[in-house]
Amino acid sequence: PKITLTPEEEFAAVVAFMAALPSNALPNSIDPAATIDPDLVLDFDTRTPKAADEVRDLVGDTWTRLPVVLLSKRYSPVAREIKSFLTGYNLKPAPFVFEIDERADETVLTPLIYRLTGAADLPILLLGGHPVGSIETIRELQTSGQLRTMISATGAVVDGNKKKKKGRRA
Secondary structure, three states: OOOOOOOHHHHHHHHHHHHHHHOOOOOOOOOOOOOOOOOHHHHHHHOOOOOOOHHHHHHHHHHHHHEEEEEEEOHHHHHHHHHHHHHHHOEEEEOOEHHHHHOOHHHHHHHHHHHHHHHOOOOOOEEEEEEOHHHHHHHHHHOOOOOHHHHHHHOEOOOOOOOOOOOOOO
């Protein structure tokens, strides 16, 4: 029997699927209100006894590789503000930004994301696979310094992408 994904597993699988190749798109025929067929987004046989272990590994690997994700709209002023916060942290790995409104699968992906995250609008900032909250919450966390701490807790390195200055050796 084929495995059934929990919402957390489904979300990680969808994000991993989108991140793997920019051309990866969900078929417009799927029902975003229903759990999607794991075979659409997983690159292994979901009927094997090891499938559950592979899904568990995929969830961990996805949020380790992509600790900071922004699900966004290209011209959103709110998304631009969040991107500005993230850019200031010089994160390694760099935040992964998905411009949902520019994707071929936007019509199914948007309601699917809303179902899986509980959010009602884009942008959605994810830290370790979990939505941070509204822009008001993100602003408060930024102002208090807690956003930096939360980002570091995901495994992303703050100031990890700063270029080291090459000085002369004496």
